[in-house]
Amino acid sequence: MEAISAAKARDFSIAEEKITTAEESLIQAHHAQTDMLTQEAQGNHMNVTLLAVHSQDHLMTSISFTDLAKEIVEIYRELPAKN
Template sequence: MQDEARMQVVMGLIMHGGNAKSQAFQAIQLAKSGDFEGAQAAIDEADKSLKEAHDVQTDMLTQEAQGNHTEVDLYMVHAQDHLMNGITFRDLAVEIIALYRKLAEN
């Protein structure tokens, strides 16, 4: 993969992973204030961001499968870290929102 194309992949993963994490955090804050519809909307946005990141990653894996090796450097590791943090934060946000819902019911 060319340097410019690789950096676009890296930046896409960082951007979309970071967006997902921010949207998941926003969802928690909305649930904390009792806005469960808003919280779900923010989770939906996080899911869209994660899909975008997944699409970027799938393109990278397709290139690799076609014999176009992708150099794994600190940028790529950093990008994958952002993506994994976004995924983890989104998953935890869903659980935290469920807890806030239970508290609101009582």
């Protein structure tokens, strides 16, 4: 949301910083998820809790929203500046 707000204010350098920060965090979260999936695939089963399902939901929502935010930032970049 901060990236979109920055783009709306035509501060594209801040928008890009916010997207980059989000993507770095998502990479870390995705690695943690991949580690858990690898453990499961190797036979080290875990109890699936509501918390695990909730965290998966947040990860996927965050990935989707970041992708959408990048598109919205690009739309703002292409719009002419208001006078």
